[in-house]
Amino acid sequence: MAKKPTGKNTSGRGQRDLKVKVKTARGRKLSSTRWLQRQLNDPYVARARKEGYRGRAAFKIMELDDKFRFLVPGARVVDLGCAPGGWIQVAVPRINALGEKSGKAQGRIIGIDLQEVEPIAGAEIHQLDFLDEDADDKVKEWLGGKADVVMSDMAAASSGHKQTDHLRIMALCEAAAYFAFDVLEEGGTFVAKVLAGGAEGDLQKLLKQKFAKVANVKPPASRADSSEKFVVATGFRG
Numbered sequence: 001m002a003k004k005p006t007g008k009n010t011s012g013r014g015q016r017d018l019k020v021k022v023k024t025a026r027g028r029k030l031s032s033t034r035w036l037q038r039q040l041n042d043p044y045v046a047r048a049r050k051e052g053y054r055g056r057a058a059f060k061i062m063e064l065d066d067k068f069r070f071l072v073p074g075a076r077v078v079d080l081g082c083a084p085g086g087w088i089q090v091a092v093p094r095i096n097a098l099g100e101k102s103g104k105a106q107g108r109i110i111g112i113d114l115q116e117v118e119p120i121a122g123a124e125i126h127q128l129d130f131l132d133e134d135a136d137d138k139v140k141e142w143l144g145g146k147a148d149v150v151m152s153d154m155a156a157a158s159s160g161h162k163q164t165d166h167l168r169i170m171a172l173c174e175a176a177a178y179f180a181f182d183v184l185e186e187g188g189t190f191v192a193k194v195l196a197g198g199a200e201g202d203l204q205k206l207l208k209q210k211f212a213k214v215a216n217v218k219p220p221a222s223r224a225d226s227s228e229k230f231v232v233a234t235g236f237r238g
């Protein structure tokens with residue numbers, strides 16, 4: 001049976017603790033072997049499979065929301081970089097997007113991604129490059145009003161060069177933040193993935209002007225050996 005994650009971040013543990021060891025096979029690169037080994041030994045991967053989530057990323061938003069409580073019934077949410085849909089799967093029941101919780105307000109979620117996403121009941125999903133010139137206008141049109149939460153897990157494919165990856169993710173994060181400033185309701189929340197690496201300071205400064213509180217969080221589901229962290233800005237000043 002799959003072992004439940006303890007909540008402690010054990011994903012950065014050493015080789016000797018691994019339960020499944022993957023032998024290098026002819027034609028398989030060392031990096032692929034390492035990836036496979038990590039997947040097979042990751043309790044969050046096992047839990048995602050068992051609980052029907054499309055990826056382990058689902059647990060990151062779950063842990064962030066358990067702490068900050070922004071996915072509430074009735075919330076209007078925009079999920080930028082939503083493929084394959086783990087965050088949406090978590091958000092749909094929490095915001096009551098299907099209207100199943102009687103007596104509670106019904107929420108709404110719009111997801112966008114470069115990639116095509118299998119439909120998810122209760123969500124509206126569009127294939128779109130958020131860096132396209134008219135992308136934010138399109139999302140605003142689909143939204144047709146204000147949002148309570150803008151969340152972004154957008155990440156460009158890794159170039160293998162740490163600083164380049166960092167700058168790319170910061171550009172996506174900044175685009176998400178400026179979009180959030182335009183659409184968020186007063187009191188709204190902005191959540192975004194960033195990579196530690198130097199350029200995140202300017203964004204932090206900007207967010208601190210626009211929101212009552214800005215927190216930097218590394219949820220337990222985020223791998224210890226990854227430089228990713230999440231910025232959670234609450235209480236949008238409008």
Ligand SMILES: C[S@@+](CC[C@H](N)C(=O)[O-])C[C@H]1O[C@@H](n2cnc3c(N)ncnc32)[C@H](O)[C@@H]1O
Nearest residue numbers: 057081083084085086087114129130153154155
């Ligand atoms: C880590 S994955 C998101 C996982 C998602 N939160 C989930 O729970 O399933 C990052 C996503 O960002 C998307 N992405 C990267 N650049 C983008 C862009 N310019 N516009 C839209 N999506 C983008 C990628 O296609 C990828 O699917």
